[in-house]
Amino acid sequence: MVFDLRRCIGCNACVVACKQENSLPDGVFFTRTLSQEYGVFPNVNRVYIPTLCNHCEDAPCQKVCPSGATYTRDDGIVMVDGEKCIGCNSCAVACPYDQRSVMTKESFEDGLYADGNLTPFEEQGYTRFTPGTVTKCDFCSERVDAGLDPACVATCPTDARIFGDLDDPQSKARQLIDERGGKPPLPEKNTKPKVFYVS
Amino acid sequence: MASAQPAIVGDSFAVGYRFQRYWGTSMASAFFCGELGAGLFLVSLYYSVNAGMILGLVVTAVLKTYFHTSHMGVPAKSWRAILRPDRAWVSRGLIMIVLFTGFGVLHVVTGAYGLFEMGSSATLDIIKIVAALAAVGVMAYHGFAMSDSTAISLWDSRLMPLVSVGYALLGGAVVTAVLAGPTQAGDVSQTAVSLPSLGLVLVLLNAGLVSALLYGAYHGSPGARISAEMLFKGVFARQFVPLVFVLGLALPFALLLWAPGSFFVELAVAIAALIGYYAFRVFILRAGVYEPIMNFAPPE
């Protein structure tokens, strides 16, 4: 995945699309678009920075996972097997990008309207999660397997999220990285992210 | 150029230092109990304070397990934590705890109380050595588990396991001293160092280690510096400094200098040191922050 910081308008449509697609409870985000203001009036600007799991090649979350719940698919997508996860949160403190989400029992009980009832949407969606486990963005692996773009990519009004095979020199994602000098987030953490930013 | 310092942002959608929100007080309690129990066992083993060994085993096996399971999102599957010792310190630690509990109990019933025949004294020694090594492992693994989380720069320090061991020993020593006092069970005369003196040394050692840890953090990456600042002058300072440094280190030091060996002093020392130790465990978790994602400077 490549994020084009010149395109992103910080609208967070991606965030809501992800919540819809993946039935995420209140306060849980597999992706967030952050903003940062810099400079002093009148020479000031704001940059919008989309973030999600970087599907790190050397994923610290996987290294510390004592149960083997976190694993990497052949295509490089870092996955969590909810059946195996014990909810120790080790991965959450190991991910330098704060991209792991704790699926507390309470959030499944309280519901999005915090009234102790679940909407039909939640009822049909929450079954995918095991309460108490920790999970995260899986690059919409099912959609990707079905040949679709991830939900956040599909909805992004400005096409700021470019999904593609970074190993394929023909892919738009790879080309953008090469042309505009894509940078990974926090390279000093030595995680080898598969997400790059161009600005 | 980014002139606005990224702030501490909680879970807002702003770039900045984000608190880790995943290891809380249950985890701090589990760490505390795990380390303290192992330290207590080890010190008591050395000083042959049987009550200390038993208490140490109970603290680790029961309390630590209790807090750890209550931290766990899916407690019923906690056993799975043992599956990846090849890479995860939590798995390794769990194995240590199993070993420690097993051999510790075995040592107490055989070596200490001689309730069962266990063959040769070599076997007894092996049991004792394994129990002792496993205790060291338990003491240290918490630190490794934290320093392995390179995400949180405050924790990402080689000193972390040493601090764990140091505090475990300090905790062990001050509790053993209390237990050794009234029961008179320990044979102190055969050891070179008296328990109060050990306490003094360990207080100094820990003061040094904690200071070094925080000094290193302050002069380390920006996130670690923010964390250290929070502990010294920021949001946590009003609790961290009095509890960890004054109550947990300075007061025991003074008391041990003033009246070593007195039961009530030892009791006071133990209470103060343990509170400081626990506070250290809590705040070192709470002060952990992730670094802001800002390495790709904003477009000019």
Next chain:
Amino acid sequence: MSSQEPIQNSLKPGKWIRSTCKMCLHSCGSMIHVTDAGIINKIEGDPTNPSNNGKLCPKGNSAIMRHYDPNRFTQPLKRTNPEKGPGIDPKWEPISWDEAFDLTARELKKSIDEDPRKLLPSIEDFQKFNIWNWPLAFGNQNSFQSGGTMCGGAYHPVNGIVHSAFAVANDVKHCNYWINDGTGDGFSSHLHAAAQSNWVAKARIDRGMRCVTIEPRLSTSAAKSEEWIPIRPATDRHFALSLCHVMVKEGLCDYAFLRKDTNAPYLVGADGYFVRNAEDKIYVWDSVDEEAKLWDDPGIKKIALEGIYEVNGNECKPAFQRFVDILDDCSPEETEKVTTVPAETTWRIAREFAEAATIGATIDIEGRTLPLRPAGYNYYRGAQGHKHGFQTNHAFKMVNFMVGNIDTPGGLMGVTLDDQWVDRSHVEPGENGMMLPQPHQLGPLPPFAFPPTTHHLLNYFPVGLHPPHLNLEVFLNREKYGVDFVPDVMVICHSNPLWAIQGPRHKWLEFMRSMRFIVVSDIIPTETTLWADVILPSHDALESWNMTMIEPPHTEGMCLRQPATEPLHNTKSEEEIFYELSERMGILEGYNAVINIVSGFEHKPELMLELDKKYTDKEIARRKGLLWNDKDIDWYAERGHAVTERRTDKWYRPWEGMRLHFYIEDMVKERDQLKANMEEADVPFRNDWCWDDYQPLPTAVLDPVHEEPAEYDLYGIFYKDIQLNFGESLSNPWIKDIVYRDPVHIALILNPKTAAAQGLEQRDIVKVESPNGFLFGRIGTSEGMHPDTLGVSNALSRTKTSHKGVAHAGGHFNDLLPYDLKNTDAVTGQPETVCKVKLTKLDDWPEGLKDGKSVYDLVDKLQETGGGGVH
């Protein structure tokens, strides 16, 4: 694993339905996924719709949470507690639809039988003009709704005069230099926000279009622009005039366009009227023959734009010269004193703009050779929503007139509201070679009358849009305005006037209390539903039919809304609701006649509704589809829409051969006509009327907001962003989850230097006071705020409702705004939408907002910084 059922919602077994989004008033194409169990579990953009290209904004992405909102009204309700007010439980009692209709019809009829003017409607679904215009069925032209006034009271009329269109947007396909003044267009709001930001991003990144944003705050548009020009609020007209000043002084204008395609050369006499002959034909000056000729004289050699001439013994000037005279006082150095924009910046921007406009260049598009003017000055609510709105809009148009970009590739385009059918052009010829001005884009206005026939004085705004705030002015001074009727029933549908309209709440609440009966049709509880005597709950957009096309900037064509599920609750479509009421009130025939006109059915007689019948939402939708392209509902049901890119013949210069209104002579005419009417009718308040507001050319007059007492030392502005549909979407948990984590929506924002000067710090609690009202809030700082300005997000605007998800914000910005005539444009009814404020630091929240009761507590909860995690 692979044999498992999918866990991602879009891939679960089920079906996709093509429909149209309605999370704001616009109409992006959507696809709705319904599971085999009949549950809506994913909504995506429709990639076949060229407007939004498969994209949805966050609001569009959050429709499911409105559908399943447990706070929705599930059945008709009747109030049993006669006491009304915020925080007072109406003690709703469920009633049958029959009873609800009977009761409502009886109460409404009681009033309109006495006097049709006693009914006050607030009906404002932009996607359903067939409902909106219901009161016309009994000749009622009152309005208590806000739509169109706060945002476009002056904008729409001026667009109607200049483009014969409702809205405007720059031509994104060719524009290279996009100025955005006081609007989020292309970045966060305005026309089809999801669609427009897609088009604009492509232009920005793929074609390198340059953007400049003029704003008091670093909006999203400003942040993404190459340049942000901070401006003092309510001074945008001065900035625009100084751009014109530079272009005129430096000869950077498209003189050929001004001569040929506008009335700029028409000669204007000292009285402001064009100089005409006995047959009413207008003169121009031929500078070669040095004589006046009729505008259509084939012998004109060179038409003069400048100079002073004499025709029939009277001194006169080309309209352009009159504008040049005005601009003499509008140098960047002069306007800087008002706008705070450095003069050098203005000089540079004007030059860059004119250069980017490539005056003289042409482009061939589908067999036509057209001027290519790839620079446009785009603007909307923030820039135009001021007292002198008419002049302000006119000034923005003038910047575009200067470079000849009106409706021209790359320039500022007229965007129609609802084209209705394919073949019609929205442009018609008017007098003297000019295009027919069409200021009344939402239908004709009531004629002059005294006593007034409307409770908001619409009889006196010649090119106005409904000014709802004047209901308050009149309510408090009925005698002064000679209003000889007392409205006592309200019909509210799809509108939240108690949120939307400006003026202090406590006075509005008195107004509400004066009503005998209030009926509200909505889907969720709001500030306004709290006042209802009867609630008539309607279907939501995922359960109902509709056909619409609302202001798509670059596309045209009807969009179908179709139900994805059966209604969840015992609700009805608005169509059924208004038909049932009409029948019981005995106004069915009148209502059908109104729909035939406003929906355009009269243009295809076979589509006309029979007057004595009731129609379903589906049938109305079907006929609108047929009206557009002769396709039946099944065709639409499969495709979802008939949207194509705008056809270039109607999009580019559809007025070819006509002259545009550079000089708006109608202002002089309307003023004099109104004056005469008022004299004749001896209207008591005629001397209070702001006669100076009627100007055929924009001037540098200051808006009265700048003259408030000095103690009010800051300007207060409000803003929204793409996540928010006004304040309404704040009840949606997904929207709340993102909005209250965004630094620009969680505090009243000041520049840090201003905050320091006021002795304030981040998180200080303040009372904000204007001459009109007050609110409470918490301070935040941002370098991205003009130092004169306090910014208040719409995310901090909700007050007491019975929706459990809506948090009290400590007051409402609209309380601070004026509602009087002095701050209302006498031409259009446009009210001032910024105010002067002062801040007082408080030690604690006032009672009622303490202890976790305000929106700020929610903000803190979501943001929580304290460590110590979840277990």
